[in-house]
Amino acid sequence: MRKILVVGAGQSGLQLALGLQAHGYEVTLMSNRTADEIRYGRVMSTQCMFHTALQHERDLGLNFWESQAPRMAGIGVSVSGPGAERLVDWVGRLDGYAQSVDQRVKMAGWLDTFAQRGGQLVIHGAAVSDLDYFARVYDLVLVAAGKGELVSMFARDAARSPFTRPQRSLAAAYVHGLGPRPEHPDTEVARCNLVPGVGELLVTSTLTTSGRADLLFWEGVPGGPVDVFQGVTDPAEHLALTLDLMERFVPWEHARTSRVELTDAGGVLVGRYTPVVRQPVAHLPGGGLAFGVADVVVTNDPLTGQGANTASKCAAAYLRAILDHGDAEFDEAWMRRTFERFWAQTAGPATKWTNVMLGEPPEHVLTLIGAAGALPRVADRFANGFDDPADFENYFFEAEKTEAYLSEVAGG
Numbered sequence: 032m033r034k035i036l037v038v039g040a041g042q043s044g045l046q047l048a049l050g051l052q053a054h055g056y057e058v059t060l061m062s063n064r065t066a067d068e069i070r071y072g073r074v075m076s077t078q079c080m081f082h083t084a085l086q087h088e089r090d091l092g093l094n095f096w097e098s099q100a101p102r103m104a105g106i107g108v109s110v111s112g113p114g115a116e117r118l119v120d121w122v123g124r125l126d127g128y129a130q131s132v133d134q135r136v137k138m139a140g141w142l143d144t145f146a147q148r149g150g151q152l153v154i155h156g157a158a159v160s161d162l163d164y165f166a167r168v169y170d171l172v173l174v175a176a177g178k179g180e181l182v183s184m185f186a187r188d189a190a191r192s193p194f195t196r197p198q199r200s201l202a203a204a205y206v207h208g209l210g211p212r213p214e215h216p217d218t219e220v221a222r223c224n225l226v227p228g229v230g231e232l233l234v235t236s237t238l239t240t241s242g243r244a245d246l247l248f249w250e251g252v253p254g255g256p257v258d259v260f261q262g263v264t265d266p267a268e269h270l271a272l273t274l275d276l277m278e279r280f281v282p283w284e285h286a287r288t289s290r291v292e293l294t295d296a297g298g299v300l301v302g303r304y305t306p307v308v309r310q311p312v313a314h315l316p317g318g319g320l321a322f323g324v325a326d327v328v329v330t331n332d333p334l335t336g337q338g339a340n341t342a343s344k345c346a347a348a349y350l351r352a353i354l355d356h357g358d359a360e361f362d363e364a365w366m367r368r369t370f371e372r373f374w375a376q377t378a379g380p381a382t383k384w385t386n387v388m389l390g391e392p393p394e395h396v397l398t399l400i401g402a403a404g405a406l407p408r409v410a411d412r413f414a415n416g417f418d419d420p421a422d423f424e425n426y427f428f429e430a431e432k433t434e435a436y437l438s439e440v441a442g443g
């Protein structure tokens with residue numbers, strides 16, 4: 032039986048470990064936190080996931096919370112004007128609904144499941160020296176440790192990494208008591224409120240440790256008026272700041288916050304990080320290899336909600352590649368081939384789209400977003416791009432393609 036070590040119990044590591052376990056592999060999972068430490072700890076993400084990524088979880092029978100988590104039927108886009116008025120406001124329908132399950136709930140639950148199914152769980156923050164040893168004992172070492180320190184083993188790929196500093200400051204709050212948007216009281220959608228030059232407020236729903244909740248997630252342009260959360264350690268102060276900024280820049284969202292309260296003291300998150308793509312293979316001092324997974328190799332800003340989706344797709348792609356490889360050696364050529372396929376199909380398109388959305392939107396993108404209000408087909412296609420960013424290549428990045436697409440839809 033082939034022996035595989037997975038380091039990191041997040042979206043990709045757990046999905047891979049559980050998938051390999053189900054196929055009879057001898058899997059060891061190394062996590063720097065116990066299930067309870069994750070469950071009762073601080074939130075880590077807003078983790079909105081779309082159809083394809085959710086389907087990978089269903090395929091493995093891991094969609095334990097699907098019936099309880101709220102369903103988001105579409106993507107709402109609003110653009111704020113200089114006087115905080117709404118210049119653009121529309122909803123695009125998703126072909127399959129989106130869902131978010133608090134990673135505290137999901138990762139703790141999956142970790143317990145892995146152990147209950149007989150998996151070997153080691154609670155230990157892995158260091159390079161550990162991996163050096165384990166690479167001799169295991170057929171394959173997968174590093175799925177997110178943005179943790181182990182990423183330094185994987186060299187930055189400068190050609191695929193345009194940024195050298197964070198592009199947004201991040202501040203998320205989990206709340207109970209958010210009212211519906213009055214224009215769509217019966218339909219839940221993920222709301223993207225764009226405030227040009229300032230940042231974005233993303234409002235999504237989730238299933239957290241205390242049931243249904245909503246997420247108020249500010250992405251602030253560095254140095255701008257929303258970049259004010261660093262150093263705020265009091266969760267109540269964090270929420271007050273979130274609401275003040277909503278009142279100032281997106282009053283239509285603020286109007287439904289009169290009854291909100293934080294879900295729990297761990298329900299806030301502040302941070303920032305530099306988007307980066309890394310080489311997929313690390314050479315360990317003793318000559319062994321480690322293969323990078325998901326955020327370890329491709330870290331995007333969460334503005335477009337791609338990270339957990341990409342992590343699920345990465346786990347599914349790597350699982351398929353491992354199964355297809357049978358008893359052959361997991362050498363560097365196989366690792367690079369496996370990563371390049373994942374990059375071409377999934378991570379590359381997600382990265383390209385996210386990086387464009389982080390910058391000043393070009394004129395044709397503004398035209399497209401404006402036009403979608405009157406053209407539901409355009410709004411729907413844009414919404415479904417969150418599930419399959421590769422489609423943006425067909426109509427979004429180049430002005431000529433956008434113009435051709437808009438005239439086709441308007442003509443039809």
Ligand SMILES: Cc1cc2nc3c(=O)[nH]c(=O)nc-3n(C[C@H](O)[C@H](O)[C@H](O)COP(=O)(O)OP(=O)(O)OC[C@H]3O[C@@H](n4cnc5c(N)ncnc54)[C@H](O)[C@@H]3O)c2cc1C
Nearest residue numbers: 039041043063076077078079157177179325326338339340
């Ligand atoms: C504020 C915010 C909002 C986000 N919103 C979304 C969203 O709406 N949609 C979306 O798709 N993505 C979103 N993301 C991104 C998404 O959460 C991540 O991309 C995704 O969780 C990455 O999965 P992963 O498996 O690569 O790593 P993680 O899920 O980060 O898991 C890595 C795990 O490894 C563990 N670890 C680290 N170092 C070690 C070590 N040395 N030894 C053992 N274990 C270790 C960590 O504790 C962690 O449990 C968001 C991120 C942030 C910060």
